[in-house]
Amino acid sequence: EETTRHLSLASALDAADEDHEPQAGAGERMLGLEQARTQNLDTLFVFLLIHRTADFRALEHERSIALRIEAVNAAPKTAWWSQSGPSYNERMSRTRVLPSDEKSLALAATILRAGGLVAFPTETVYGLGARAYDDAAARRVYKAKGRPSDNPLIVHVCDEAMLAAVVKRVTPLARRLIDAFWPGPLTLILEKSARIPGAVTAGGSTVAVRCPGHPAARALIRALGEPLAAPSANLSGRPSPTTAAHVLRDLRGRVALIIDGGPCRKGLESAIVDARGARPLARLRCATKGF
Secondary structure: OHHHHHHHHHHHHHHHHHHOOOOOOOOOOOOOOOOOOOOOHHHHHHHHHHOOOOOOOOOOOHHHHHHHHHHHOOOOOOOOOOOOOOOHHHHHOOOEEEEOOHHHHHHHHHHHHOOOOEEEOOOOOOEEEEEOOOHHHHHHHHHHHOOOOOOOOEEEOOOHHHHHHHEOOOOHHHHHHHHHHOOOOEEEEEEEOOOOOHHHHOOOOEEEEEOOOOHHHHHHHHHHOOOEEOOEOOOOOOOOOOOHHHHHHHHOOOOOEEEEOOOOOOOOOOEEEEOOOOOOEEOOOOOOOOO
């Protein structure tokens, strides 16, 4: 099974070698702010929670990102499994950075289906994604980050139909918050469905789930056709990444592909709200600054 996974990843990344060239300014910038609807006290509470820190991190110039992409993608184009070619482990150390176009997202979906890991942009920070229904792939996320296995992963969906497969029930409170703040930087805690493996939830009965506001993130999930389990794409304990260059600095050789969607607009992790009951219960976490 592991050999089959390696072969699938090999074929996918060989296609990337043939089809992609480095592109300066490939990352797409996100414009505008979400227009939250504060129709009642519950949604007002969450609105204030999401926007509790309005300071944005300094954004790297696109020229710097383009130069990093060019350096990474300049690796020799040698077939994976030719006798003279590099080994699987050697090839995997050549982390690719590609623009968030349709071809790159299709490649990313192929890698994810084969059990690989892909870093991708969201409006908050870059995420390190694996198939949310794949227990083994979720464990690879923990290993790549050096993340404690008792720290659950957030599941990312692209629409409410996908949410229905992730949770047992969407509570009335969750419905109000979804209507007001999705897609956007709000993570809801709900009872998980049987499809979500224990590695994603750290063995718990609840799942943290959100619909990201970045169009490239939702496009990747749609291309895969199932949700992604994704924490921030950094080594555990390091500042959360807001550019593809930050991800590359931490995870070179630990992730097959980085989708460059430009600098993250918010630069802080999503707010987390327990929406199982009748009233929202905030689960605040400290946002790591530094980039």
